[in-house]
Structure formats: structure tokens, C-alpha cells
Amino acid sequence: ARVWDMRTKAEVHCLGGHGDIVSSIVAQDHEPQVITGSHDKMIKLWDIGTGRKIKSLTNHKKSIRAMVIHHEEYSFASGAGDKLRQWALPEGEQIRKMEGHNTIINALALNKDNVLVSGGDNGSLYFWDWKSGHNFQKIQSKVQPGSLSSEAGIFAAAFDQSSLRLITGECDKTIKIWKED
Template sequence: MEGPDPSRLPRPVWHHPWKMYRVISGHLGSVGAIAFDPSNEWFCTGSADRTIKIWDVATGKLQLTLTGHTGQIRGLAISSKHTYMFSAGDDKEVKCWDLTQNKVIRSYPGHLSSVYCLATHPTLDVLLTGGRDSVCRIWDIRTQTHVHAFLGHHSTVCSVFTRPTDPQVVTGSHDATIKFWDLRGGKAMSTLTHHKKSVRAMALHPKDQYCFTSASVDNIKKFSLPRGKFLHNMLARQNTIVNTMAVNGEGIIATGGDNGSLWFWDWESGHSFQQSQTTAQPGSLDSEAGMCALSYDVTGTRLVTCGADKTIKMWKQDENATP
């Protein structure tokens, strides 16, 4: 099932190239998770060193280190309604931190192995988690009740996003499928089988919530919502396992690969307008060049990438560049 002819897609618009302006060190292991606070004043990162660190956006300075996990941290999310941060990782734990006290106030036991991804619902007080047990679980944040176990994937659930209207929950898995879920009924609505390899990353457009992209080794694809109609492939091959992806309000997609490649794409045209190769920090192995997580800030003007070489890099557009 092919999408539209690429030659019929809109012409790519020119975007300013992105340049790295800061490297932050402090974690003692691969950095695998990132989330921005809605205030845009700070962001948090989670690492294989089992800590969560909170950094000042403006200066890049470390503000706080939180300990409590006993395994690699793979997922972070910050509530837009409460002073809560959620974390999950290889210790099967899902924790809720109260940021006024900087301590864990709730945990959500139930996953049978590593938890790979999590997300908070934009309007309801529910938390979504996905993990190596192939299940996406839905939790009531306040009561810690396990509301649903979404069963149907045949391998790790490694990406999840949520939106206020149906499908409210979308998951991507190592089984190469994307599933849409009915949050009220607790069952699958539909399954997309366009990818050939595991779907490790997905991104919902922050302004146009009727389209999302998904990334796999074979390609980066764009789908429309709510039906999941295939729109088109991105017009280049990154030729790496894409671990992480984000899109900002201007429609600039950033994708990070296992080999340290950071590519930027135009949302409308599917055209890649910049390919960067980040090098692992001195003293690391080449295999540690990999990008594990990335996120735009709330304004979409800064990008933060997290690496297997234990560093965090901050990027912004080069305003002096011209076409």
C-alpha cells in the first residue's frame, strides 16, 4: 500500500540550519530519557546511572539529582496540571515524584519487566506506560489504580503518545505495528502494519494533532488521525535505527539514530534539510555515539539531545544562515 507520489508533495521550504551551542556533562551513564517542564525553565533527564537530573534551561546548570530507581531510567513525563513528574525504567518501577518536595509520593506496580515509555494524558488524570512485557498499562494517577492493560502487541511497547480525542492512545512496538486504543473500552481499535521493523519512536505534531510520524529502520512514515491513513514516507533513508523523534510547532522533525546521526526534516514535504553526525565525547567508544532521546523545549526553539556517551547537547537554529 503506497502513499501519494513523492513528486506531488509540496516543495520543501527553507529552514535555518541547527547548530550545537552547549554540551552538558554530569550523568555517569547513557542518557535515555528527557522531558521539559511546562514552564520551560527546566528539563529533566534520566540515565543508566539510575539518577534523574534536573537542569536549568537558560544556563545548562545542574539544579537537582533525584535517586530512587535501581535500574536504567527509560521514560520521563511531567504533568501540565500538577507539580508531578513521572519516571520509569528497567527496575519495572513507575514512580510519581512531587516536585514541591522532590520525593516519590506514589508508585504504580504491575509491569513484569522493563518499562520503556510513558506519557500523561492531556486532559484526564491518567498515566500510560509501555514496556518489555508487550503491554500498555493505564493508571489512575491519584488512586494508583491499574485501569486497563492494553493487550495485543507481541513484543516490547517502546513508544506511546496520547491525545484528547479518539484514538486517545497510540502505541508503537518492536513487533513492527502501531496500535490505536479505545481508552474507555480498554481494547484495540485498529492496527497499522506499514512498518517492517520495530517502531521505536513516534511524534504527534504539537499544533496539527491530526497527523503523526513514526520511525523505524526501514523508513519514517506520516499518518493522519483519527483513521491512521498512510500519507507518505520521508524522502530519504537515515540508514540507522532511529531511537527518538520530536517535532516542533514549525513542523521541523528531528530524528536521532543509533550511530549518532541527527537529521532534520520538513514536516510538509518529507524532505531532509540537514544531516548532522555527532561524535562521541573523548574517552568514549564509537558505539557510544548513539542518540537515545531528544526533545524540543516548549517554544520549539531549542532542541536537547541525549547520548549514550553520557552527555546532553543543546541545539538552536543558526539565525545568521541564509539560503
């Protein structure tokens, strides 16, 4: 991962140390810390002021595919091929392992009401309460007519500014907008 000065367009730091593809990066708004997740199964916490690694988190046993940072709390979540986990910052202590979404998690999104959504390789969407880790809803996305069932994967997810609509990018080349019933 590289840190750039957007005013001068110059590279400030090269954050080396992952052994495979860096698949996810999140940063805090108010702290000089960046978090990287990689297919090497590691999450690394970095001080972007100095470019130094603070800590490596090795709890995941499969590739890190997605991360999301909490908008108010000093915490983040990571999704991988094995589990969904929540972490406290700045040190990276694991808060909880969120069990049940038994597929490769490719996408995470968090809204202002503390609803965490995990999107899976099999087209499943799981809705979680950030505070308790409770899974309160599951949805299976349907593939576009003419697509194969193997194209059901969800690879991107984000809430709009109202936090009422979830937008997903999917393997069948569609973008879907979800809203509460």
C-alpha cells in the same frame, strides 16, 4: 501498555496485544486515543475510554523505536529500523514514507515550527519539514572524548518550550543542547 487513573492510582485498562516490548506511547490531547509502538513491528491505535484496539498498523518491517504526535494536526510520525513514516488519525492512514535516514531511528522530536527531527543509532540527526516530508538538514553528533565511535547513538530528543533548542540524550552518556546558528 496500561491506562491508569491518576486520581485513584488504579489501573483502568490493560492494553494487551503486542508480541514484544512496547517502546513508544503517544496520546492526543483532545481525543481518547492512545498509540503504541512495539518491537513487534506494529503500531496499535487504542480507544482509552473503552480499552479496545481500533487498528493495527503493519507497514513497518522492523521494530518501532520512537513516535511523536503533532501538536495541532491530527497526525503522528513513527521511526523504526527501516523507515520514518507519517500517519493521519484517527484511522491511521499512512501519509508518507520519509526516505533517507538509513539507520535505526531511536528518537523523534517535533517543534512548533513543524520541524521534525529524527535521531539515529549512528549519531545522525536529520531535520525534516513536517508538511512536505523534505529533509533539509543533516548533522552528525560527535562522541565525547574518550568514548568509542560505537557510542554515537541518539536515544532521546525533545525541543524546549521555545522550540529553538533541541536536547538530545546520547549513548556516550551525554546530554547535548543544540541551537540554530
